[in-house]
Amino acid sequence: MIGNLDHRHREATVIGAGISGLMAAYTLKRQGFKVRVFDSASRPGGLIRTRATLFGPAETAAHSLMVNQSVSRFFSDLGVKLVPVSQGSTARYIYRNGKMRRNPLTWWESLVTLRRLFSRPTTLIDPNRASLADWTRAYLGEAVLRNLLAPFVTGVYAATPEELCLSIAFPTLIPVDPRRSLFWNLRASRKMRGIQENARPTMMTPEKGLGSVISKLADHLGSDLVLNHRIETLPDTPNLIVSVPPLELARLIEPTDPSSALALKALKASPLVSVTAFARKEDFKNGPPRGVGVLIPRNEGLRILGVLFNSSSFPERVLNPDTVSMTVMLGGTTDPGALDLADDEVVNLITRELGSLLGLRGQLLHWETTRWTSAIPLYSEALIEARTLLLKGFCSSPGRVVFSNFSKDVSIRGMIESLRHLHPSTHP
Numbered sequence: 001m002i003g004n005l006d007h008r009h010r011e012a013t014v015i016g017a018g019i020s021g022l023m024a025a026y027t028l029k030r031q032g033f034k035v036r037v038f039d040s041a042s043r044p045g046g047l048i049r050t051r052a053t054l055f056g057p058a059e060t061a062a063h064s065l066m067v068n069q070s071v072s073r074f075f076s077d078l079g080v081k082l083v084p085v086s087q088g089s090t091a092r093y094i095y096r097n098g099k100m101r102r103n104p105l106t107w108w109e110s111l112v113t114l115r116r117l118f119s120r121p122t123t124l125i126d127p128n129r130a131s132l133a134d135w136t137r138a139y140l141g142e143a144v145l146r147n148l149l150a151p152f153v154t155g156v157y158a159a160t161p162e163e164l165c166l167s168i169a170f171p172t173l174i175p176v177d178p179r180r181s182l183f184w185n186l187r188a189s190r191k192m193r194g195i196q197e198n199a200r201p202t203m204m205t206p207e208k209g210l211g212s213v214i215s216k217l218a219d220h221l222g223s224d225l226v227l228n229h230r231i232e233t234l235p236d237t238p239n240l241i242v243s244v245p246p247l248e249l250a251r252l253i254e255p256t257d258p259s260s261a262l263a264l265k266a267l268k269a270s271p272l273v274s275v276t277a278f279a280r281k282e283d284f285k286n287g288p289p290r291g292v293g294v295l296i297p298r299n300e301g302l303r304i305l306g307v308l309f310n311s312s313s314f315p316e317r318v319l320n321p322d323t324v325s326m327t328v329m330l331g332g333t334t335d336p337g338a339l340d341l342a343d344d345e346v347v348n349l350i351t352r353e354l355g356s357l358l359g360l361r362g363q364l365l366h367w368e369t370t371r372w373t374s375a376i377p378l379y380s381e382a383l384i385e386a387r388t389l390l391l392k393g394f395c396s397s398p399g400r401v402v403f404s405n406f407s408k409d410v411s412i413r414g415m416i417e418s419l420r421h422l423h424p425s426t427h428p
């Protein structure tokens with residue numbers, strides 16, 4: 001969240017009814033604020049939507065989240081039931097040399113990595129400016145970068161470690177003392193943040209899909225949520241929370257804060273094609289996929305970035321237990337052309353590649369394709385610059401707040417944690 005509320009006033013206007021704007025409005029309404037939310041679309045939710053199909057629900061964007069205490073409290077207050085990932089289906093895989101592996105490193109690479117974990121870095125990095133790739137090379141080496149970190153980053157940001165700035169994309173990895181080993185730094189960082197060894201968040205999903213969260217938030221707002229209403233110029237109200245994508249924010253603040261607007265226009269976002277695909281269990285040569293999913297490094301010769309095994313993690317994701325639901329991701333910053341593939345090209349591609357990856361032999365039963373030209377904002381140096389300028393410019397006066405998936409955290413969990421800054425007793 002960038003900026004602070006003006007708590008002398010008990011009213012707020014929120015622009016954008018994506019999950020961030022809705023959650024901010026809900027939090028303020030519970031504090032007794034008079035809130036109005038405007039969205040240009042005919043339905044709330046922005047990127048998030050759960051489509052009902054004959055085979056099970058299909059998410060257009062977020063499908064699960066990491067749940068800690070504050071996230072769990074938020075959902076229980078809202079009245080949304082969360083389901084944990086199935087016991088025994090928690091394995092995450094990375095594809096290497098034609099096989100899904102829990103540890104994609106060779107035994108020699110694992111040994112070298114273990115040694116590196118306890119050794120000083122090979123180069124000194126600038127923690128504020130280093131890319132995630134610089135950090136990995138310094139502390140863990142090239143094998144970890146290519147085979148573990150790059151696919152993981154692709155799974156979260158649909159981008160490469162070279163494109164992401166460590167300090168904003170993975171702030172918990174910022175070294176406390178850049179000259180010490182990674183092991184030392186991870187322990188020091190956990191200690192500083194007061195995290196106990198066993199306080200790990202759990203992967204969960206709302207029982208009725210992410211769309212049910214949007215419906216609950218919208219119901220809570222009732223007639224204070226105004227749809228089909230595009231804000232053209234910023235209203236002059238005491239508290240304004242802007243929860244729209246960067247380019248739209250740039251357009252709105254340009255007349256009063258041209259420097260921040262210019263920086264926002266320079267931001268990049270990854271393009272993504274997300275396909276929820278349903279197949280018969282019996283059509284998998286070696287049985288249906290089990291676990292959370294698989295990520296694929298770019299040098300494996302496949303175009304698929306990753307596959308989530310929806311119905312293995314959450315059995316409610318299929319209506320018929322003899323079927324399987326998967327979410328397949330294509331595109332990202334390394335393959336923007338995937339967005340131009342026609343529907344039949346997408347299906348042929350994923351059917352063929354799911355054959356190599358998971359041994360799928362038959363045809364898919366059903367699929368739902370969503371194309372996002374700007375899916376995930378890139379947490380790059382340009383974003384640091386834009387945030388700094390916004391703090392000095394548009395957000396410098398109380399009551400001017402930017403809260404969206406680029407203001408601090410792209411994940412819903414991170415957004416929920418940021419909501420505490422809307423409380424009068426908290427100073428960000």
Ligand SMILES: Cc1cc2nc3c(=O)[nH]c(=O)nc-3n(C[C@H](O)[C@H](O)[C@H](O)COP(=O)(O)OP(=O)(O)OC[C@H]3O[C@@H](n4cnc5c(N)ncnc54)[C@H](O)[C@@H]3O)c2cc1C
Nearest residue numbers: 016018019020039040046047061062063064231405411412
């Ligand atoms: C494929 C995919 C998978 C993902 N998976 C996960 C996941 O598993 N877990 C997770 O935590 N996160 C995930 N995410 C990220 C998460 O879904 C997003 O970060 C989040 O939904 C963004 O919400 P938002 O409210 O910030 O933005 P948006 O959803 O973009 O909402 C912005 C809203 O502003 C409105 N608007 C724009 N301009 C105006 C205007 N001038 N006036 C009025 N309204 C306006 C738009 O209509 C829109 O409703 C995923 C994202 C994608 C794309």
